[in-house]
Structures are given as structure tokens and as C-alpha cells.
Amino acid sequence: MRDLDWTPDELSQDILNWYDRNARSMPWRIGPKERTTGTAPDPYRVWMSEIMLQQTTVAAVVSYFERFTRRWPTVSALAAAQDTDVMGEWAGLGYYARARNLLKCARVIVTEYDGVFPDTYDELLTLPGVGPYTAAAVASIAFDRPETVLDGNVERVMSRLHDIHTPLPGVKPELKRLAGDLTPNARPGDYAQAVMDLGATICTPKSPACGLCPWRLPCKARKTGTAPELPRKTPKKPKPTRYGIVYIAQSKSGDWLLERRPDSGLLGGMLGWPGSDWTDAPNPAPPFAAQWRELKAEVRHTFTHFHLILAVQYAEFPADFSPGSPYEVISLRDFRVSDLPTVMRKAYDLYRLP
DNA sequence: GATTCGTGGAA
DNA sequence: TTTCCAAGAAT
Numbered sequence: 001m002r003d004l005d006w007t008p009d010e011l012s013q014d015i016l017n018w019y020d021r022n023a024r025s026m027p028w029r030i031g032p033k034e035r036t037t038g039t040a041p042d043p044y045r046v047w048m049s050e051i052m053l054q055q056t057t058v059a060a061v062v063s064y065f066e067r068f069t070r071r072w073p074t075v076s077a078l079a080a081a082q083d084t085d086v087m088g089e090w091a092g093l094g095y096y097a098r099a100r101n102l103l104k105c106a107r108v109i110v111t112e113y114d115g116v117f118p119d120t121y122d123e124l125l126t127l128p129g130v131g132p133y134t135a136a137a138v139a140s141i142a143f144d145r146p147e148t149v150l151d152g153n154v155e156r157v158m159s160r161l162h163d164i165h166t167p168l169p170g171v172k173p174e175l176k177r178l179a180g181d182l183t184p185n186a187r188p189g190d191y192a193q194a195v196m197d198l199g200a201t202i203c204t205p206k207s208p209a210c211g212l213c214p215w216r217l218p219c220k221a222r223k224t225g226t227a228p229e230l231p232r233k234t235p236k237k238p239k240p241t242r243y244g245i246v247y248i249a250q251s252k253s254g255d256w257l258l259e260r261r262p263d264s265g266l267l268g269g270m271l272g273w274p275g276s277d278w279t280d281a282p283n284p285a286p287p288f289a290a291q292w293r294e295l296k297a298e299v300r301h302t303f304t305h306f307h308l309i310l311a312v313q314y315a316e317f318p319a320d321f322s323p324g325s326p327y328e329v330i331s332l333r334d335f336r337v338s339d340l341p342t343v344m345r346k347a348y349d350l351y352r353l354p
Numbered sequence: 355g356a357t358t359c360g361t362g363g364a365a
Numbered sequence: 366t367t368t369c370c371a372a373g374a375a376t
Contacts, residue, residue, distance in 0.1 A: 049372085050372065052372090053371080053372040053373095054371090054372070054373045054374070055359090055360085055361095055370085055371055055372085055373055055374095056360090056361080056362095056371060056372080056373095057361095057362080057363080057370095057371050057372090058371085058372080059362090059363085060361075060362070060363090060371085061372090092360090092361075093360080093361075094359085094360025094361045094362090095359055095360055095361085095373085095374090096359080096360080097358095097359065097374075097375075098359095098373090098374085101374080101375090128374095128375095129373095129374070129375090130374085131373060131374045131375080132373085132374090133372070133373055133374085134372085134373075134374085137372070149372075151371090151372045151373075152370080152371060152372075152373085153371085153372065154372090169355085169356095170355090192372090193372085196372055197372095199372090200371085200372080205369080205370070205371095206364085206365070206369090207365095236369095237357095265358090265359085266358085266359065266360090267359090267360085268359090301360090301361090302360090302361085303358095303359075303360060303361090304358070304359055304360060304361090305357080305358065305359075341360075341361095342360075342361060342362090343360085343361095356376100357375100357376080358374100358375085358376080359373105359374090359375090361371100362370105362371100363369105363370095363371100364368105364369085364370095365367105365368090365369085
């Protein structure tokens with residue numbers, strides 16, 4: 001690197017040595033022994049983990065990854081799954097378009113690729129739910145190709161290593177170029193994971209542990225003392241508050257009345273309670289006429305771009321009441337609260353545990 | 355390029 | 366309590 005007094009080879013070697021001593025164990029990773037013997041991890045598991053890890057912490061992903069791979073051990077098994085089963089298993093992890101694309105992608109792999117994942121960046125990039133980051137991650141980690149991953153960790157590490165003050169997201173192409181200059185031809189997958197591990201454990205957003213960093217000597221932001229304030233980002237808009245009403249109805253025999261949300265948009269494809277729109281002044285929309293009663297407590301929930309306050313109303317519905325789509329009557333035996341997205345589970349908890 | 359799309363943990 | 370933000374992709 002012209003600005004660093006270290007060669008790319010020296011830098012990548014330093015962090016690979018650090019990784020060999022400090023790699024965290026994760027269910028989708030292979031052990032240190034098979035790593036050095038050239039054994040590659042299962043592309044299906046690498047792909048699954050990378051989809052789940054999009055904007056999601058390792059701690060949140062682990063149990064979901066275990067459940068998914070136990071229930072659907074191969075891409076063929078996943079491709080044959082029911083849509084509603086996959087959505088229910090994803091419930092609580094968020095960003096539900098990922099689950100819809102996960103299933104879509106598995107079916108493309110089976111029908112278009114004979115059940116075998118493609119091994120190039122360009123082919124991976126065409127798959128549903130696979131963008132520039134995930135294509136590079138799968139190509140490097142599962143197929144040993146020298147592609148460059150650029151996620152939030154790499155952005156932070158590169159902006160500090162080179163002391164870049166230009167704000168994101170505009171500076172992304174330059175960070176990608178700088179990251180690419182460091183990507184080695186040998187063990188590119190381990191290198192990618194090493195930089196991300198470094199960002200997650202040492203080069204953290206707040207109070208980075210520079211004293212423990214394998215790049216503490218070359219790092220320019222550490223010299224200047226600007227590391228904790230990098231990377232700079234363009235300011236984000238404040239979140240408005242919206243309001244809504246949900247209707248919880250149960251028959252005498254215990255059947256619940258739920259609603260399957262449309263495939264696109266917020267919580268797309270997920271099961272939930274019937275309800276109003278979520279606006280400044282919501283329009284009441286009870287699923288049937290009854291003496292609806294209201295809980296004293298409200299649901300408070302924050303999505304990516306707005307706060308939500310939900311009033312919870314409840315009533316009994318007749319056993320012979322059988323509404324059509326999008327409503328679904330689910331028996332007490334078949335109902336799993338874990339199939340609901342978190343905001344809907346909060347409403348259930350308020351109703352069920354007063 | 356700007357928006358939309360979840361959730362939970364940490365400071 | 367509020368803000369930040371985490372191994373981003375689709376539109």
C-alpha cells in the first residue's frame with residue numbers, strides 16, 4: 001500500500017496469522033485442521049449462514065441456523081419445503097424478504113443448477129437474495145475464489161486503516177478498491193472472515209481495542225487518534241411514530257383467527273393478527289362485528305424506519321365462522337406463537353399474560 | 355442515489 | 366429512554 005509502508009502481502013499475512021489463533025467457532029465454519037488441509041465448507045451451509053447474517057448479529061443467527069439445517073439438511077430438502085413452514089421457521093429473525101428469497105433461491109438451484117451451487121461471483125450474483133456482499137462471501141469462503149467482501153465490518157476496518165474521512169455510502173467504491181488491494185490469492189475465504197472477525201471483536205464501532213489489533217502498527221487512524229469516529233456516515237432521518245389496532249379473536253374451542261399478510265411489503269408473507277392500517281390516525285377494521293374490548297396496555301415496537309404503537313382489541317368468534325383469504329383459522333393444537341413475527345408475538349403476550 | 359425492510363443488544 | 370447499528374438486497 002502506497003500510504004501504509006506495508007505491502008498487501010505483509011498485511012494479509014498478519015491478519016491470517018491472527019485469525020489462525022483467534023477464529024471464533026461457528027456452526028457453519030469448518031475446524032482449523034481441515035481449514036489448513038484445504039477442505040472447503042458445504043456451500044449450502046455457507047450460503048444459508050450468509051443470508052441469515054445480512055444485517056444480523058452472529059448471536060441472533062446461531063439458533064436459527066441450527067434449526068434450519070436440522071430441518072432441511074440439503075438445498076433439495078429446502079426447495080421441497082412448504083412456503084408457510086419456511087416463513088414460520090424464520091419468524092423473529094426479521095427482514096422477511098430474506099426468507100422468501102431463500103426459498104426462491106433453493107428452488108432455482110434445484111431446477112436450474114441440478115442442485116449444485118454455482119462457484120463464480122457472477123453466477124452467484126444472479127441468485128435471488130444474493131447481492132454483491134453475499135456473492136463474494138460464498139465465492140471466497142465456499143469456493144476459494146479471491147473475491148472481495150465489503151460489509152459493515154470491512155468498511156469500518158478499511159476506513160480506519162487508511163484514515164478515510166469521506167462519508168458513507170458515497171465512499172463505498174473507494175473502500176471496495178482498498179479492500180480489493182489487500183485480498184490475497186491464497187486462503188481468500190479465511191482472509192474475508194478474518195477481516196470481519198476483526199471488525200466484530202477488535203475494530204468495533206465504539207471504543208475499538210486497538211492495543212490488541214494485528215494491524216495496530218500500519219493503521220493510520222490509530223496514529224491520528226480518529227479511529228473511534230470512523231467511518232463517517234451521512235446523517236439519517238428521524239423515525240416517525242405510527243399507530244394501529246390489532247384484533248385478537250379466539251373461538252370457545254380455542255381456535256385462533258389469524259391473517260396471512262401479502263407477499264410484498266412490511267412483514268410480507270408472514271402470519272399475524274388481523275388489524276387496521278398503521279398510520280397517523282388508523283381506520284378501525286375489525287374482521288367481524290362483535291363487542292370488541294380493548295386491553296389497557298399497548299404494544300410498542302420499532303421497525304427500521306418508524307415507531308409503532310398498537311392498541312389490542314379482543315373478542316370471541318363463533319365456532320362456525322369460516323372466513324376466506326387472507327384470514328386463517330388455526331386450531332389450538334396447530335398454533336405456534338413462534339410462527340409469528342415479533343411485533344405480533346408482543347400483542348399475543350399482552351393478551352395472554354396480563 | 356434514496357427508500358424500504360426487523361430485531362435485539364449495547365452504550 | 367433513545368440512539369446506534371449488525372457478515373445487505375431489492376426497488
